[in-house]
């Protein structure tokens with residue numbers, strides 16, 4: 001694997017603004033000179049994830065992940081350093097001379113190939129829908145669902161004709177082999193080496209990523225065939241559980257309203273958008289996955305569930321609620337009356353009816369309790385079922401409110417509910433620590449924050465000061481030289497600061513690329529710690545004195561030990577010499 005030159009890496013870094021980059025993944029709010037948000041690397045409710053535009057680095061006070069733009073992308077997208085650099089280079093339009101990772105290049109090329117082919121297929125389906133006589137049934141169907149031509153075009157809806165190889169023929173004319181269409185999930189290999197279209201006589205809904213690139217399709221049968229909905233098979237390019245249908249259309253409105261509406265199906269979402277409910281997405285499965293929750297968290301942490309109100313829909317809602325609550329979402333649930341899905345409701349009552357319905361949305365606890373108690377559920381079972389949702393609430397006032405409503409609803413005393421919560425948490429602690437992603441990623445033990453040795457504490461303090469005010473290094477070296485470090489990790493970070501200063505100037509976000517993982521982690525942590533006071537020069541002098549004192553103490557201890565040795569063997573000359581040295585130390 002070829003290496004990307006340091007100049008290019010630095011150029012890419014300087015051309016990528018960390019606030020802008022992270023802002024695409026995490027909702028950031030300005031706080032003083034920093035930006036804060038909910039950490040994407042661990043679950044939390046109160047944001048401890050901080051981005052500093054000055055230093056172009058991020059740091060999480062909760063899980064201690066931190067670094068520059070490359071590190072963020074590596075962690076978030078699970079990329080290697082080289083892959084992260086080439087990804088950001090592409091974004092900034094910086095050419096990397098043929099040395100980026102072949103694996104990444106191959107993957108990217110394949111992905112692009114699939115997007116292009118799928119987009120071509122989507123065009124074919126839509127062209128067929130609007131222009132071919134055999135599509136009249138599909139057009140009638142969409143008209144019957146009340147969808148306008150504008151919305152059909154916005155969602156690129158199309159029609160897959162009845163024939164066995166309509167798409168195959170079309171794509172072959174554009175250079176795609178049947179085998180490739182099978183790989184893309186658009187065709188199937190039949191008997192005797194025959195290929196046929198996977199989607200036939202279906203209304204086609206392209207499924208895109210957040211940027212609108214077509215990853216796969218969902219096709220609804222016209223007439224009575226089975227299955228009613230057929231999706232693209234799971235491939236390298238298409239994984240239903242990691243996609244939210246409609247997100248490309250909905251992501252800006254979701255940010256704007258700071259809320260997402262989560263629905264079940266294609267037509268629910270399309271119908272919602274037609275009725276100006278533009279923050280709607282669909283989970284496209286029996287229930288929402290944690291990956292989908294994470295995807296949504298890039299845009300909002302508030303969601304409204306609007307699943308079908310049939311039995312399956314309720315079960316899926318309950319599962320989805322637990323998943324999202326654990327991720328820190330604030331949730332409400334809509335129960336669609338009479339008709340059973342949002343599409344039908346909207347067709348009947350329109351946007352005005354929807355707005356009214358939203359007022360009746362229930363908070364998570366109430367909704368869940370009602371369902372736990374339905375069909376004659378026992379109060380104790382209901383309490384056992386709801387207690388983990390209480391345990392997920394971190395805000396005290398919210399928790400009190402929750403305990404109050406649970407005890408009222410179940411007609412139990414406050415103490416009984418609290419007791420259940422306590423024992424639940426007790427059990428949870430017993431199972432702790434859970435092997436989560438973060439724990440697995442931590443190869444290195446983070447240096448304890450409370451360093452008690454006075455010498456080490458001063459070394460740490462000096463390093464922290466130098467990261468903030470690198471020019472203080474000259475004074476430091478004049479007084480103490482360069483070899484006073486007793487901690488090797490501190491010494492390595494010091495070395496980087498010294499070298500970069502010599503070469504021009506020191507900048508943490510650049511230097512971090514040259515450190516190994518545990519050194520980089522320590523540096524990030526130090527960068528975000530408060531300097532004790534506001535006169536850096538004065539603080540530096542204090543640390544220097546502390547180091548000197550400590551060196552003297554160590555020297556004295558050493559001499560006293562040598563003196564004891566000399567006494568043992570009765571070496572009078574050596575003893576006198578050592579005594580003299582000890583005297584001089586004072």
Ligand SMILES: [Zn+2]
Pocket residue numbers: 039040041042049060061062063064065
């Ligand atoms: Zn974190």
